[in-house]
Amino acid sequence: MAAPRKLSMKQRYAALTRDLDWDLSYVDEDKAYPYTSFEGIKIHDWSKWEDPFRLTIDAYMKYQAEKDKRLYAVLDSFAQGQGHLQLTDPSYLNAMKLFLQGVTPLEYQAHRNFAYLARFLNGPGPRFAALCQSQDELRHAQTEIHTLSNYNKYYQGMHSWQHQHDRVWYLSVPKSYFDDAVTAGPFEFLIAIGFSFEYLLTNLLFVPFMSGASFNGDLPTMTFGFSAQSDESRHMTLGLEAIKFMLEQDPDNVPIVQAWIDKWFWRGYRLLALVSQMLDYMLPRKVMSWKEAFELYFEEQMLGGLFPDLAYYGIKPPRHVEHAIAEKEILSHQVYWTLYQFSFAAGFTTTVPSEDAQKWLAEQYPQTFERLYKPLWDKASAVVDDGGRYFYQGLPQLCQVCQVPMLFTEPGDPTTICQRHTEFEGERYDFCSDGCQWIFEREPEKYVQAWLPVHQIYQGNCGGPTVPDVLAWYKLQPGDNGEIAGNVEQTAWEAWHATSSAEEQAPAPVAGN
Amino acid sequence: MAVRSIGEYKFPSRSRQELYGDDQLVHLWWKGNLWFCAAACFRAPKAMSWNDFVAGMVNPLFSCDPDFDAATTTFTWTVDDKPVSPAGDESLEALGVGHKSLITCVAA
């Protein structure tokens, strides 16, 4: 960068990255890049790949080192100042427990599989972009761990996140999602993660989490989130570039890409069911409703902005998107109601929403909350008033594809659970939706392998036949799971705050703004 | 449609019946009752009698609903969408319940 006669950013970038590549002559190209033809995608000219960011290693290192310096300074001062006491309420951390158990391992998986792309894409431009993303994803996994490490010292539910990711029932939802992506070929992975996840859905995942952190006194997560997001914009660009590149290379690629968009939109959307309840139920102080986030980040920005752009290539909005739109009124309620019943076996806690929270939910969901869900919460409250607590006495039926308990309802009928099934080679397989059934029927050989937690428990592969056996195998500790009211975290929190001076105004854990 | 793969791609189901010996997985769904967020999944012997199934699996689950009373709540039943009238000592297998079958009830 100190060169007196500077090449332009573009020329310098080309000389320092793409031009490093050479045409192999001692081995066949097909042998060196064996994975880019079996999916049916046709690439005629790898050099047509555009690299918008044009980052060279020196610039990458400089800016990333600066970002991490800022982030770790915040983490250190937070730990020194016992910043965790500034949260709105310890129950806020349920969102972060879900994040560490469910999302951090995905960042790590992305790190490893972008390395696969960094090796096996034929073009040096996309290989280098994939290598940068691989590094970034490792950064995200590690900065998340380090951000939440301080909370882990004082709170439950974070101590065995990696062990749990490989074993616990609801974590098979994110795990199977990503296992599905990394076992696909390189182009499908680019559409699955680079495009569908990073571009189509990432804002729905991250921005609510980070705004939620900022609204609930979680400075480190907010700082981590914004810092990670600055990398995400590079990743979004890679995803968008990938899809345009494939579509421009050959018209035969269009139907293949369309099918992947259809599959991965639905796969990702089902994964985000966990985020929907986080926004509407887990945050003590609400940021925005799932419905509003979905309308803003998905309907406006993606259906309104992106898909008209892709229509140029003949790409249509994803199959089954109308079901997702219709579900925005009911999704979070159904999911949290499910987690409420099964949190005895989870690494987080649940409770009946407070009166204020229910008021907020009724305002956000005037069509559905009071009519469909408030009666359930009233009944659950009555159980509590009688000295009980409703937990489901059994294990749920799971969807073979998304692995979420089959809690979703028929399109247009929010009171009847949706049941779909397909027979394949003499065995019956169950699905939560038309979307998941369609995904199975495209590739049944893949989904028959699914490691479904409920089925595995019944096969005796999860520590033993009883619920306590399974919970021990999950490494759950007292206070990790179950009901919020009266658990060890709440008790400790009250004790910590009781010792502070009387004029202290604890931030009120109420809904709305 | 089949998968596109490099090499043969054929793996057994990880939930196939033979993994459960003489038992099978059975789903139980109280249709129309949203108190239960989803249908339940049980492992039950094929030869289990209907009475044992009701006493050992259905009632303990349904009892989490405070409005349920085993003595008075009556149901109509289907197995995989076919109406059935289960009798006391009839086995699940005889009722047409197969691996991962869906037993549905609607409160009368």
Place this chain on the structure above:
Amino acid sequence: MQYELRTQVIEPRRKTFTNLTERYGDRPATRYEEGSVDIQATANFHYRPLWDPSHEIYDPEYSALRLTDPYSFVDPRQFYYAPYVTARAHLHEAFAQTLAYLENRDLVERLPQGWKDLVAQAVIPLRHYESGGQLIGAYGCRFGYGTTITQCLSYASFDRVGNAQLLSRLGISLDGGSDGVLVSAKQAWMEDADLQPLRKFVELLLVEDDWAAQHVGLDLADQLLYGLLYTHLDETALLGGAGAYSLVAQHLSGWFTDNRRWVDALYAAWGRDPEHGAANKAELSALVARLLPGALEGALGVARIADRCLDAGAVAFVETRARALAAAFAPEES
């Protein structure tokens, strides 16, 4: 309120994550440990890869070299992302300062002709060699088993493209700010008879199945080439009035020393493994026996160019170094 709260001592419930207390006892963990140990998934993979149905997503069988506990290897540098990028930001910043210093004083232009030829004909073309190393590191990052190992390979991959860019920037500088030298160096990489053995060696490494074989092969070539160009010739440069070359070489030899630390630690971990140690040593010996001749041939080509430019005893140096490597990895007498 805040002040009083902050003076209150709250006893932590635990010192770190459970996997680390299970491994190391009840003590606080480092950020390196929290971010590296036991991070990769090990169980209950849902599907087999469509592109390789014979393996699990992460599978120790991707290599003949195994560790009973993959985390018996840890990076002696304790690099997780933050210290890694910080260290490399310093490297690139220092290199930029060196280059600026050389350019401001026209020191690259004023290198003796033999040294200019050496840089243009033998050093700059190796940016493609580094680029091959980038692919080898990425391969190991994907197919290695255990985060402590794959993390090192990931950084090594990134380092390679970084090194290639250092060499490229030197080439741009040598050409007074444009890319003429890069163009001729690439042509040499493709066509110069003395560079073909090295290019062939790299290309053949890229199609080795076992990531560890790729990694060991690259390391053998590294030991010969870095030893020759950035250590042996560095001393020659200081004696021969080519201080500018030495100023550049220090950054690359510094990187190589840093990289050796984890590579040597990995060899040691393979060798001392309670279950696989003996098999690992035998496999490593076999790999070296199989791959060293190609690495040597490649490095000798580069040495011949160096000797043409400078008559610096390069060929002799490489041959001696190769004999030492062969001896170091020779099968143990039984």
Place this chain on the structure above:
Amino acid sequence: MTQSTGPTPTRVRQVGVDIQETEENRAVVEAVEADNEDCTVRHMPGLVRITSPTRIVVNRESVEQRLGREWETHEFQLAIVSYFGHIAEWDDDQILIQWDH
């Protein structure tokens, strides 16, 4: 942020960029505001969202004027949180976000 009632009935095809709200980034936000007449600026917790019905341009010179020092367009990476649209150009002098088609 909870006051809006969902998407407007006739959708305008916006592009947008979210920038982390910091002292340093204020110059960037001001430069974008000045150089994009039709843009809308909205403050959200911790970040500033800039949207436009046409395109968003970030000019190096405009940022440098407000910052009082040299500014590389690469530095925008330290500011950006998210965007929607397509990064059509990113060179030494300018960053351009718009839809292609």
